[in-house]
Amino acid sequence: MTFRKPLFVLAAMAGLGLVAACDQTSPANPEPTPGPIAQDNALNGTYNLLESNCGDAASDKSLVIDGNKFIFPGASCTVANSEQQVNRTRVTLSCDGTPGGNRVVDLQLRPGVLRLTENSLTLTYHQCSKAAASSDALVGQTL
DSSP states (O other), X not given: OTTHHHHHHHHHHHHHHHHHHHHHSOOOOOOOOOOOOOOTTOOOEEEESSXXXXXXXXXXXXXXXXXXEEEXXXXXXXXXXXXXXXXXXXEEEEEEESSOEEXXXXXXXXXXXXXXXXXXXXXXXXXXXXXXXXXXXXXXXXX
16 A cells, blocks of 8 residues: 555646646637627618608607617517518517507618508608617617
8 A cells, every 4th residue: 555655646746737737828818709790681770760860869750779679769669579571571579668569560671761561551760870780789779
């Protein structure tokens, strides 16, 4: 048993030496990776029914879309479901505020405008600004 004890001590010292050697080297700095990038046809951004009101923070004709959030004047909605169709996307919104409850809207994105159809009413929103990606940075903003 006395023969094994020196081997155990040598093995333990060698292990400590490896740990100490690892502690002396600093880990490599990770390369920064970009965050999520929205597709060219992504909806993220601010909209207004009147293009001339794009800079008006108090406009009652605004719409802010950030990820799964749709913020209308007086109502905040979350996407509950979406279904891609031939020439539009049908979106079910769960809304708090006025009007509350579920709303089903059809969305069509065209250069510079977003057409939103609910029941038989179609509204054309002008794109005021576009967000690069969903980040909740636009939530709470009205333009």
